[in-house]
Structures are given as C-alpha cells and as structure tokens.
Amino acid sequence: MPDPLYLLTLTEARDRIAGGKILPSELVDACFSRIARTEKKIHACITLCEQEARKSAADMDGKTPDPGKALWGIPVSVKDVICTKGIRTTAGSRMLENFIPPYDAFVIKRLKDAGAIITAKTNMDEFAMGSSTEFSAFFKTANPRDTTRVPGGSSGGSAASVVAGQCFASLGTDTGGSIRQPAGLCGCVGIKPTYGRVSRYGAVAYGSSFDQIGPLARTVKDCALVLSVIAGYDPGDATSCDMPVQDYFAATDRSGLEGITLGLPVEYWREGLSPETEKVCRAAVDTAVKLGAVVKELSLPHLSYSIAAYYILASAEASTNLARFDGMRYGMRTGGKDLLGSYTATRAAGFGPEVKRRILLGTYALSSGYYDAYYDKAARVRRLIAEDFAGALEHCDALLAPVSPVTAWKLGSMVEDPLALYKMDILTLGLNLAGLPGISLPAGLGPDSGLPVGLQIFGKAFDEAGIIGIGAALEAALPKLGEPEAL
Numbered sequence: 001m002p003d004p005l006y007l008l009t010l011t012e013a014r015d016r017i018a019g020g021k022i023l024p025s026e027l028v029d030a031c032f033s034r035i036a037r038t039e040k041k042i043h044a045c046i047t048l049c050e051q052e053a054r055k056s057a058a059d060m061d062g063k064t065p066d067p068g069k070a071l072w073g074i075p076v077s078v079k080d081v082i083c084t085k086g087i088r089t090t091a092g093s094r095m096l097e098n099f100i101p102p103y104d105a106f107v108i109k110r111l112k113d114a115g116a117i118i119t120a121k122t123n124m125d126e127f128a129m130g131s132s133t134e135f136s137a138f139f140k141t142a143n144p145r146d147t148t149r150v151p152g153g154s155s156g157g158s159a160a161s162v163v164a165g166q167c168f169a170s171l172g173t174d175t176g177g178s179i180r181q182p183a184g185l186c187g188c189v190g191i192k193p194t195y196g197r198v199s200r201y202g203a204v205a206y207g208s209s210f211d212q213i214g215p216l217a218r219t220v221k222d223c224a225l226v227l228s229v230i231a232g233y234d235p236g237d238a239t240s241c242d243m244p245v246q247d248y249f250a251a252t253d254r255s256g257l258e259g260i261t262l263g264l265p266v267e268y269w270r271e272g273l274s275p276e277t278e279k280v281c282r283a284a285v286d287t288a289v290k291l292g293a294v295v296k297e298l299s300l301p302h303l304s305y306s307i308a309a310y311y312i313l314a315s316a317e318a319s320t321n322l323a324r325f326d327g328m329r330y331g332m333r334t335g336g337k338d339l340l341g342s343y344t345a346t347r348a349a350g351f352g353p354e355v356k357r358r359i360l361l362g363t364y365a366l367s368s369g370y371y372d373a374y375y376d377k378a379a380r381v382r383r384l385i386a387e388d389f390a391g392a393l394e395h396c397d398a399l400l401a402p403v404s405p406v407t408a409w410k411l412g413s414m415v416e417d418p419l420a421l422y423k424m425d426i427l428t429l430g431l432n433l434a435g436l437p438g439i440s441l442p443a444g445l446g447p448d449s450g451l452p453v454g455l456q457i458f459g460k461a462f463d464e465a466g467i468i469g470i471g472a473a474l475e476a477a478l479p480k481l482g483e484p485e486a487l
Ligand code: GLN
Pocket: 128, 129, 130, 131, 153, 154, 173, 174, 175, 176, 177, 178, 179, 206, 314, 425
C-alpha cells in the first residue's frame, strides 16, 4: 500500500501535481478525509471551507498546472485572524462570531494567486492573546501528539491542523511567539518573518508593532515555499518594507554548516528549562557543531525584562486596537439604554476574560500619570533588547535557543493562572521586541514526556534566507518525530 496522500510534504505534493501524477481534488479529498477522522479529537478548525475548496480543486483538475504558481492545488489552512472574503473570520472571539469580511487579506490574495486552496479557518486564542489556544471563545484545541495536552498558542489550530495532516501548510500570526511556540509544542516548523517582511493588511490587529504573519508546515522547505509566496511589499500596509525578497526555497539547499557561527545567548539556556528540553536542545547544538558550525556563548543582558516590557507594550497596543469593537462598526451589538450603555454591554458580552484583562492592563499603562512609568519605560527597554540582539548578531550568523521551557502541558493546568502562562513566553518574546526573524523546528522528542521539543534560530533583519538555510541543514541531521500516534 502506498502511503496516504496526506503524509506527503507540501513540496512532494506540489511535485506530484506538477508531474501530472495527482490532481488537486485528490489532495483536497485526502485533507477532508483527514479532517473527518481527526477533527473530533483535536478541534483545530473553527470554519471548514469544504464546498469552496472542492469547487476550486475541481476547477483546477481540468487545467495544466501553472509552473509560475508555487502552490498550485495545495490545500492550506489559515488562522482565523486573517480576513478571507466571504468566509467568516472570527479572531476566536464572540465579538466577530458572525463577521464575514468583504475583502481578502494581502496574504490570502497571494495564496490564491499562487493556486493554493483554503481548507479551513483555524482555532486560536481570542484576538491572538494566549499561549495555549484555551482562550478561544468557541472551544479548546488539543495537541495531535497527545490529545490531553495543549497545542500551544495562539496559532494552536494552525499547528494542530498541519501536524494532523488536515492540510499541507497553514498561516499563523506571531506577536510574541504564536507561530514558533505552537509549532514547537506540536512538532512542526514555523517561521516568524522580520517585522515588515509580510503585509499585515487584513490581519485583525493585536499589537500592531509586533504582529507578523508567517507559515507553519511539516518541513523547512515547505515553510520556505509558502513564505516566498506571502513575502513582499504591500503599499496597503504602511509598515511593509519595500525590500527585495530573497529566494527562500533555494536557501534550503544548504547541507552542512561550515563557515557558520551560531551564538548561544546564555539567558536562553540557563535556569527554568525542563531537563528534557535542555537535553534535546543541547543535542541539537552538538549536531550543529558536527555539521561544521562554530558555536559560541554570548549574552543579551536586557532579555530578562522581555516579559514585563512585552506585556505592557502589547497590551497597550491591544487596548487601542480593540477600541474599534464598540458594536457600531464591526461584529456583534448588544443593546443598551443609550450609546454608552450599548458600548459597554457589547464589550462586556463580546470579549472574553483574557482580552478584558489585556485591555485593562493596556489602558492603565497608557493612562496619564502612569504612561511614563510603564509605557514609556517599556518602550525604552524594548530598544535596549533590540540593541542586544543587533550587537550579538554582529558577531555571528544566527542565534540558537529552545522554543518553550517545557513540552506541551495538560489542558486546563494553567488556564486559571495568567501570570504562569505569560511566563511560558519567556523564550519567544525577545525576538518580537527586536522585530527580527526566527524559525522554530523540531529538535526531537523529549525523553521524559515523549513530546516534541522545538529549537529556534534567530536571524538578522530580513535574513530569512540565512535562518532557513541553517534550519534546513539542521533538520536533515536532527531526529525525525514521526507521525502523531494519538490520532
Ligand atoms: N502568548 C503571547 C500573548 O499572549 C503571544 C501571542 C501571539 O504571539 N499572538 O500575547
């Protein structure tokens, strides 16, 4: 029996379509069979786009694959924070439960132009605030490798859908780690691009100076291919950079790491890592050395302030971004006896507890009298952290760090303790404060839990190709995780 189609990598599926060996409909079929089989266990999707997907695939079946379209006939899922024309986009919130965008986000246009087929809108923490996908207003997503555990977040539905074989790639967003961390906890690859590399046009805003859209997929090559489709200048996003896009796919051809210097920031490798995380990630560093890399320790002295700085700044930005949800312009409306009553009733009913917590925190940090002590101070600390990263990257090609201090934890075990959950982001937030690119890839299974351990590679601004190359070389030499047994 040949392996089922859903086990192909995106690149293999694309090659088979290009070679006329399979049709887009067969891939779409394979994904929806997989959704039918796994969705009851993992709950990765908020909205399925089955009819539309089957129709697009049938239309494409009769056509010759266009070699200029990198994702011709490839099923892809999309985090439900990215606007899809005519398809409900909830951002994981009751507030937008029935919101049907009248337009496509920039990245969705790019996906469609490249021939991709959207299969589903994936579950997420409400407005992308969270690290476990337990703050979705609708339901919790489970980790495909152990359905009693969290998939990570906030793009947990995207990571779970990729690992469960429901699609060949997914788009997520990373404001403080939400692509890299679920990729790490579920055991797939995720890329957080440099701030400004991918347009945010049409992504529901959380922390606008942090948010970036990026791919999750089963291999580095697959992520590189999707990134090459979505990266590029967009005049519709004022922070999008008009810089040439590197050839990310070609960058994956690297095999060894000769001539590469990798920095290990000591702050990422000290206390707080679970023994198995440390063991698996240290083994990955040894692998890098065997591949020819020179590894050296260095320090990012201000990194320990990243949780405090991030949660002030991101909440401040969230509090202003979410002010638009007043029941008048978007989404739900709950009547009140007057205008103010309607605003407050709508916001009380529409937002969940974590979002309310962030709005309160952010509004407080921005209020007069506290602005200097909190917001302004955090903005200064952000600058120092960015300088630490830039300084470290002057002396090496990339930095290595674990993704999460622990492997996937039990569903429900931390949801009542927001601070404990914030602390879980300790290894991802720094990169977002600095605006730099990072890739997360599986380093192996933890010997104690049997669950995936992720490794991050941080790069210089706009050097996605550099970290993709290093990631591809490492991926080839690191242990393979295999298929999730829980499904
Ligand atoms: N866990 C972080 C937060 O809750 C990051 C989320 C994200 O990257 N969207 O803010």
